[in-house]
Amino acid sequence: MKTTQRTKQIMGIIIAAILLFWAVNNFDAIRNGWNTIFALTLPFILGAGLAFVLNIPLRIFEKYVTKWTGKYRSWYRMLGILFSFLIVTLVLSFLIFLVLPDLQETISSFISIVPQEINKWINWINDFITKNPEIMRVLEEMPLDIETIKSQAINAAQTVAGGAFGSIVVLITGIINSVFNIFVAIVFAVFILSGKETLTRHFKKSIYGLFSLEWANYIINVGKKANEVFSNFISGEVVEAFILGLMFYISMWIFGFPYRLSVSVLTGVMALIPIFGAIIGGAVGAILIAVVSFKQGIWFIVLTVVIQQIEGNVIYPRVVGNSVGLPGIWVMFAVTIGGGLFGFAGMLLSVPTLSLIYQLFQDTINYNLESRGLEVESDSANL
Incomplete structure (x- = not known):
C-alpha cells in the first residue's frame, strides 16, 4: 500500500515537472492564448464581477425588506436589483456631476499656472546665459544645418499627424467595443442576480456529480470562503475609502488647502489599492498643491502621512477586519505581481485572491497537524 502511494506521489511530481517545463518553454503561446480567451470572455467576466458587487446591496435590501414586511416575495428580487443599480448610479452621478466640475476647475487652474512657472524657468535660464556669455559662444560655434532641421521637423509633423489619425480610429473602435461590453x-x-439560487444549485449539483464526496465538500467550502473573503474585502474597502476621502476633505478644509474635493476623491479612490494607492494619491495631490504653493505642498505630505497612520492603525483594522489576513510583505507582493500581470484590476483583486490562498494553505496545514494528533496555535477549519 505504501509503495503504491509513493509511486503515485513520484508520478505526480514527474507530471508536474513536465508540465512546468512545457509552460516555461511555451510561455508566449500560453500568454497569447490567454489574451485571446480573455478578450472573448471579457463582457461575461465584467458581468460576473458586476453581479458580485451588486449582490452586496441586493442582500442587504432583501434582508431588511423581508424583515420589515415579515414575508419574502418573488418581486423583491427585481426591486432589489433596481435598488442596487440605483446605488451605483448615484455614486457615478456624484463623481460626474459633483466632482467633475471641481476637477475641471482644478485642471484649468493647473494649466493656467504651469505656463507661469515655465516662464519663470525660461527667465532664469536667460539670466543664467546672460551672466555666462561663454555658453552662447559654444552654441554659435556648433554646426547646425537649418535645411536638415526643417526637413526633420516636417517629417516629425507628418508622423504625428498620421499617428493622431490612427489614434482617433483606435479610440472610436475602443469606445464602440466598450459600449458593447458594458451592455452585455x-x-x-x-x-x-435574478436566478442566483438556481445557478448555485446547478453548480453544486455539477460538483457533486463530477467529484467524490470528500472533494466536492472541499470545493463547495472553498467557494463559500472565497465568497466571504471577497465580499468582506470589497465592502470593507469601499467603506474605508469613503471614510478616508472624507477625512482628507475635512482636514484640507480646516487647513485651507486648495483642490479639496478633487484631491479627496482621488485619494479615496486610490485607497482601494492597498499600500501603493495611498502613495500615488498623496503624491499627485502634493504635486497639484505645490504648483499653487510649494509650502502647502510640503504640509500636505505631512497631512497625508498623519491621516495614513490613523487609517492604517485605527480605521482599516476595524472596517476591513480580518478579510485580508495577510502579512504586509505578502500584500505588497500581491499588489506588485497583480498589477504587473493584470493592470488596475489585478491590483484591486490580487490581495483578496492571495488572502484566500493564504487562508486555505493555513487551514490545510492546521488540519493535517490536527489529524496527526499534533497541537497548533490557532484553530483550523475542517475543509
Missing part, C-alpha cells in the same frame, strides 16, 4: 455585462449581471 449589465444584461449578464441581471441574469445572474
